[in-house]
Amino acid sequence: MIFYFSGSGNSEYVANTISEALGDKCIFIPDVLTSSDTYELSDGERLGFVFPIYAWGIPDFVADFISRLSIKGASYIYYVCTCGDDTGKTKEQVCNIAKSKGWNISLGYAVKMPNTYVCLPGFDVDDKNLEKRKLTNARVKLEEIILHLKNYDKNCFETLPGNFAWLKSAVIRPMFNKCLMTATPFHTTESCIHCGKCAKECPMQNIKLSEETSTPIWGDKCVGCLRCYHLCPTNSIQYGTFTKGKGQYCYKKQ
Numbered sequence: 265m266i267f268y269f270s271g272s273g274n275s276e277y278v279a280n281t282i283s284e285a286l287g288d289k290c291i292f293i294p295d296v297l298t299s300s301d302t303y304e305l306s307d308g309e310r311l312g313f314v315f316p317i318y319a320w321g322i323p324d325f326v327a328d329f330i331s332r333l334s335i336k337g338a339s340y341i342y343y344v345c346t347c348g349d350d351t352g353k354t355k356e357q358v359c360n361i362a363k364s365k366g367w368n369i370s371l372g373y374a375v376k377m378p379n380t381y382v383c384l385p386g387f388d389v390d391d392k393n394l395e396k397r398k399l400t401n402a403r404v405k406l407e408e409i410i411l412h413l414k415n416y417d418k419n420c421f422e423t424l425p426g427n428f429a430w431l432k433s434a435v436i437r438p439m440f441n442k443c444l445m446t447a448t449p450f451h452t453t454e455s456c457i458h459c460g461k462c463a464k465e466c467p468m469q470n471i472k473l474s475e476e477t478s479t480p481i482w483g484d485k486c487v488g489c490l491r492c493y494h495l496c497p498t499n500s501i502q503y504g505t506f507t508k509g510k511g512q513y514c515y516k517k518q
């Protein structure tokens with residue numbers, strides 16, 4: 265069983281690829297976020313978590329979901345995260361959550377994929393060459409991960425912590441989450457065609473359309489995935505002033 269989240273499709277691609285290779289069921293976390301079900305795994309079934317890195321860590325709502333998750337029969341547990349560059353202390357964060365549940369993480373991998381974070385100066389999507397290179401390498405990395413999972417390999421980690429991992433995860437991340445994980449700066453420019461795609465695609469169902477003009481209005485359940493920004497057909501959705509002139513990216517089947 266694989267629980268996953270994805271804003272722009274990178275982590276969805278990873279989750280689906282593993283799911284197809286192992287024959288495991290894939291569950292999109294927002295679909296079961298408020299459920300209090302207990303999931304029962306069959307003999308030998310692996311339990312996996314796949315998610316994007318947000319500010320050198322696991323997205324807060326995914327961490328909360330895992331902490332609350334009720335599972336029976338989990339003997340082999342793993343995670344795969346996707347990132348644009350580096351993951352900071354994500355391994356330690358996930359292992360701590362697991363420890364508090366009496367679990368042991370057997371495999372943890374970070375897969376570098378095209379960057380989706382664009383909301384601060386200096387951050388933009390990757391150029392097409394880098395995007396292509398990352399996707400090619402990700403395919404190879406996934407084959408390696410799947411082989412390890414098929415063998416139930418233990419103590420298998422490749423985590424891409426990057427430089428200053430502690431500083432990023434323990435000091436910058438809390439500030440980032442407090443100040444920059446809010447939907448308040450989202451707005452549309454005059455190029456908005458009022459198509460409603462943003463509202464339809466928001467994984468948290470956090471965007472409503474105004475009755476008069478069908479202009480998007482963001483609510484307070486935003487998790488900062490930027491799916492609305494990246495999927496907008498006219499690049500009309502902006503986050504404050506820092507996304508002006510920046511690119512869009514969504515995973516497309518290769």
Ligand SMILES: Cc1cc2nc3c(=O)[nH]c(=O)nc-3n(C[C@H](O)[C@H](O)[C@H](O)COP(=O)(O)O)c2cc1C
Nearest residue numbers: 270271272273274275316319320347348349350380
């Ligand atoms: C809010 C936010 C924060 C991010 N923070 C990081 C980060 O700290 N390190 C990194 O390498 N990539 C970061 N990224 C990039 C994503 O982790 C990466 O592009 C990921 O593959 C996106 O996955 P998705 O398409 O499944 O949403 C961030 C993206 C977003 C939207």
